[in-house]
Amino acid sequence: MSILAYRKTYVVALWTLVVACLPASSGLAGEYHGGGQSTCSDCHVMHATKDNVPWIVTEPLLKSAAGETPLCLSCHDGSDSSAPDIVASGTESNPTSVVVTSYTSKFGSSAGYFQSDTTTTHSELGHSLYSVGSATAPLSNTYVKTGPLVCSDCHDPHGSPNYRNLLSDPNPSHPGSVSILTGVNVSETTPVNSTTPNAAAAYDTANIGFYTNNNFRAWCTDCHDSILQELPGGSPAHYMRHPSDAAFSANSHVNVSNWTIGAVGQDTGFGLDVGDGAAGIPRVRFGSATGSAAVAAAGDTVFCLSCHKAHGSKYKAGTVWPLSAVGPDSLSGCQQCHAK
Numbered sequence: 001m002s003i004l005a006y007r008k009t010y011v012v013a014l015w016t017l018v019v020a021c022l023p024a025s026s027g028l029a030g031e032y033h034g035g036g037q038s039t040c041s042d043c044h045v046m047h048a049t050k051d052n053v054p055w056i057v058t059e060p061l062l063k064s065a066a067g068e069t070p071l072c073l074s075c076h077d078g079s080d081s082s083a084p085d086i087v088a089s090g091t092e093s094n095p096t097s098v099v100v101t102s103y104t105s106k107f108g109s110s111a112g113y114f115q116s117d118t119t120t121t122h123s124e125l126g127h128s129l130y131s132v133g134s135a136t137a138p139l140s141n142t143y144v145k146t147g148p149l150v151c152s153d154c155h156d157p158h159g160s161p162n163y164r165n166l167l168s169d170p171n172p173s174h175p176g177s178v179s180i181l182t183g184v185n186v187s188e189t190t191p192v193n194s195t196t197p198n199a200a201a202a203y204d205t206a207n208i209g210f211y212t213n214n215n216f217r218a219w220c221t222d223c224h225d226s227i228l229q230e231l232p233g234g235s236p237a238h239y240m241r242h243p244s245d246a247a248f249s250a251n252s253h254v255n256v257s258n259w260t261i262g263a264v265g266q267d268t269g270f271g272l273d274v275g276d277g278a279a280g281i282p283r284v285r286f287g288s289a290t291g292s293a294a295v296a297a298a299g300d301t302v303f304c305l306s307c308h309k310a311h312g313s314k315y316k317a318g319t320v321w322p323l324s325a326v327g328p329d330s331l332s333g334c335q336q337c338h339a340k
């Protein structure tokens with residue numbers, strides 16, 4: 001197809017999509033880049049020039065010569081104060097947790113962050129946005145893709161009904177579709193304000209609570225499908241791998257009173273900060289009947305995000321605390337629930 005014909009096809013396609021998007025927008029309330037906030041020209045340019053400024057475009061008319069991930073990061077790297085900064089100042093070999101957005105929670109933003117060399121270096125600190133050849137998901141029988149993971153492998157850039165515009169079916173090779181809805185599966189104390197962006201408040205870890213039916217286990221295991229099944233082990237083991245969505249109960253291996261009281265102390269796992277030199281960290285995330293991020297109860301559940309940040313962290317496998325490192329915090333998360 002000639003460049004001109006190609007552009008025409010896209011302009012038509014773009015307008016068809018604008019029209020098609022309109023009636024759906026009310027269902028996307030609250031999530032940025034959906035509904036009324038999907039300003040097409042934030043990411044697309046129609047004629048490779050805007051206000052007489054030329055752009056080098058990539059398919060599909062994306063406003064970035066380097067492709068999708070750098071386009072998203074052009075706002076989400078701290079340079080746009082209205083957008084949450086998801087890139088920390090460090091590197092894979094010398095990681096930090098320093099971002100421009102000023103979160104009050106000691107755990108920073110809910111999803112965590114990539115390091116500044118994320119598009120040029122393979123990462124073991126969470127999801128890698130760089131790979132030579134293809135990206136193969138660990139603990140998966142079905143997920144492999146050509147090229148590195150990109151933002152739209154998990155998020156719909158045009159908005160979706162889900163929390164954070166997550167895709168309902170991130171891995172088409174694995175059956176099933178998962179919804180994660182704000183107000184049903186996840187709760188926000190201060191909602192995202194899509195007309196006056198409030199990134200520092202909205203994406204703070206402490207602002208977001210998870211219900212016991214939060215569906216994150218199902219969502220993550222759409223790609224990491226080999227841990228979907230938590231097969232029972234032979235006695236005395238109850239599980240073959242650490243359970244997710246498992247509730248605390250009186251007879252379980254969980255120390256419910258240590259968990260609910262949450263007293264700061266040497267052996268309780270609870271502390272004031274991660275990496276402050278004293279054993280203990282703030283309460284890890286959990287599923288609760290009320291969707292509270294703060295009030296712990298006996299029926300709470302452990303799930304993937306109790307231990308992992310979705311984007312990554314300063315620690316191996318994107319864990320919430322330095323589990324694989326030597327130091328006073330290494331066992332803290334485990335201790336909060338198990339107090340051994």
Ligand code: HEC
Pocket residue numbers: 030031032033042043068071072073074075076080082083084151152155156157163164165192193194196197198199200202
């Ligand atoms: C022109 C700047 C800009 C670009 C480019 C951009 N974003 Fe955003 N993004 C924002 C702003 C601003 C917010 C909302 C901040 C708020 O409301 O507090 C946001 C919010 C988000 C959210 C949270 C949605 C919610 O409300 O829960 C996601 C997810 C996201 N962006 C993903 C992406 C992806 C993926 C790309 C690339 C395809 C991208 N962004 C490109 C500015 C941008």
Ligand code: HEC
Pocket residue numbers: 013014015017018021033037038039040041042043044060062068152156157158
């Ligand atoms: C936050 C950035 C962002 C915004 C805003 C955005 N797009 Fe896109 N768009 C993308 C990316 C990235 C792709 C390629 C990946 C994909 O298809 O999901 C894409 C792909 C497309 C495609 C081709 C693939 C398809 O799904 O048909 C069309 C058409 C399109 N966009 C139209 C629009 C229209 C119309 C708007 C405004 C209502 C819009 N986009 C707003 C980032 C964006």
Ligand code: HEC
Pocket residue numbers: 123124125126127128130131135136137138143149153154170171216219220221222223224304305308309310316317318
């Ligand atoms: C779209 C598919 C997909 C989804 C959804 C997904 N992952 Fe992954 N995950 C991958 C791929 C691919 C890799 C390997 C990336 C790489 O390092 O090249 C990976 C790697 C990981 C790693 C290992 C990181 C390391 O370097 O050691 C962890 C931990 C992880 N994912 C946890 C999660 C959690 C938790 C969720 C849910 C919030 C999730 N994943 C959702 C595809 C996915």
Ligand code: HEC
Pocket residue numbers: 069072073076084086109110111112127129149150151152153154155164166203208305310311
């Ligand atoms: C493996 C899946 C995955 C990939 C790849 C991914 N995200 Fe996310 N992202 C998530 C999940 C899951 C959440 C919500 C996690 C939470 O609230 O704890 C999230 C949250 C966000 C948020 C809200 C801010 C925050 O810290 O909670 C933004 C903005 C965002 N993602 C943008 C992006 C951009 C831009 C890219 C590409 C550079 C990207 N994401 C790549 C899964 C992914």
Ligand code: HEC
Pocket residue numbers: 138139217220221224227242243244302303304305306307308316317319323324
């Ligand atoms: C109780 C804490 C905990 C829970 C809950 C948990 N993980 Fe993990 N996960 C870990 C730890 C610890 C590691 C490995 C750290 C290391 O390398 O030493 C890990 C590693 C991983 C890896 C990388 C494995 C590899 O071989 O590189 C993936 C993928 C992963 N987890 C996905 C998930 C998903 C998906 C869920 C939810 C279904 C989940 N995890 C729940 C603690 C947990």
Ligand code: HEC
Pocket residue numbers: 233236237238239240242243246247248251252253254284285286301302303306323333334335336337338
């Ligand atoms: C947020 C709470 C929470 C955190 C954090 C947590 N666990 Fe668990 N763990 C549970 C629950 C709930 C069960 C299931 C209890 C039951 O039914 O007996 C469990 C079960 C276990 C079991 C028993 C499995 C069996 O076969 O019965 C072991 C061992 C274990 N966890 C180790 C760990 C380790 C190691 C860590 C830190 C990497 C950790 N847990 C972090 C809540 C947690």
